[in-house]
Amino acid sequence: MRTVAVLSLKGGVGKTSVVLGLAGAALQRKIRTLVVDLDPQGNCTGTLEPSATKSTLADVLADPKRSVLRNAIAPSAWGEGLDVLVGGEETETHNRPDPERAGLGRLDHALSKLDTMADNLPYRLVLLDCPPSLGQLTRSALVAADRALLVTEPTIYAVAGVQRAFEAVQHEREHNPDLQPLGVVVNRVRMRSSEHNYRINELREIFGPLVLPTVLPDRSAVQQAQGAGLPIQCWGSPGAREVAVALDVLLARMLRTSQLRRHGISTDIAQTQTAQT
Numbered sequence: 001m002r003t004v005a006v007l008s009l010k011g012g013v014g015k016t017s018v019v020l021g022l023a024g025a026a027l028q029r030k031i032r033t034l035v036v037d038l039d040p041q042g043n044c045t046g047t048l049e050p051s052a053t054k055s056t057l058a059d060v061l062a063d064p065k066r067s068v069l070r071n072a073i074a075p076s077a078w079g080e081g082l083d084v085l086v087g088g089e090e091t092e093t094h095n096r097p098d099p100e101r102a103g104l105g106r107l108d109h110a111l112s113k114l115d116t117m118a119d120n121l122p123y124r125l126v127l128l129d130c131p132p133s134l135g136q137l138t139r140s141a142l143v144a145a146d147r148a149l150l151v152t153e154p155t156i157y158a159v160a161g162v163q164r165a166f167e168a169v170q171h172e173r174e175h176n177p178d179l180q181p182l183g184v185v186v187n188r189v190r191m192r193s194s195e196h197n198y199r200i201n202e203l204r205e206i207f208g209p210l211v212l213p214t215v216l217p218d219r220s221a222v223q224q225a226q227g228a229g230l231p232i233q234c235w236g237s238p239g240a241r242e243v244a245v246a247l248d249v250l251l252a253r254m255l256r257t258s259q260l261r262r263h264g265i266s267t268d269i270a271q272t273q274t275a276q277t
Helices: 016-027 042-050 057-062 066-072 089-094 106-111 136-144 158-173 194-210 221-227 239-253 264-277
Strands: 002-007 033-037 072-077 082-085 126-131 147-152 180-186
Touching: 002 016, 002 136, 002 239, 016 033, 016 042, 016 082, 016 126, 033 042, 042 082, 042 136, 057 066, 057 089, 057 106, 066 072, 072 158, 106 136, 106 158, 136 158, 136 194, 136 221, 158 180, 158 194, 180 194, 180 239, 221 239
Parallel strands: 002 126, 002 147, 033 082, 033 126, 147 180
Antiparallel strands: 072 082
């Protein structure tokens, strides 16, 4: 099971749209997937429209028992094989700015029970949609994940936001040595924009191969599909197909079984920090 924390420490960069796009790509490939809605805004839950549950993620974080976890997961309206660990505003009660270590492990403890409680085939992919802040919820996701995907836009504030996010990943790797940065995906890119190309090149000069070669284009089809409650893969416009292809490439990279050497990852991060100072 691949568990990926999708995060950004700058709001409004389309992080949830990336999670939904990856979930749609996994659904199309028939990869059984669970979306964990850690963002108190609950946009993943609202878009995926799971059936009613007896519990929510807030209950799981308060009491990570198998029975509570089972009652907080429901099938998505998007199709069979895509489930949701339901979130909402009440999750904010668990977003303490300086949590205890025991509290950070509750999500990991709960998700470790997924393989033993599955009525169907086990999940191959778990996507953790994090809030745009570095509180208990995001840090809990980094403790539970084996990969971290950072989402940014090609804007003037992108470099600082990515740096902070990588620092957060590095910090949690001290407690979760299995965690590795999958990389940075640049979202909402307009390739004809000289500003966007400048910022992408700037990111690549500083972060090198950690910036993924696949970028996600800025297309109105993304908002249109979300407004209709559909995966971008089902929208059918040329712009939607362009985004869907990029997401499929990103998903394939995410599911690759080859392991990056931890020494190499640490070196990349160290080089990133040196370049910023």
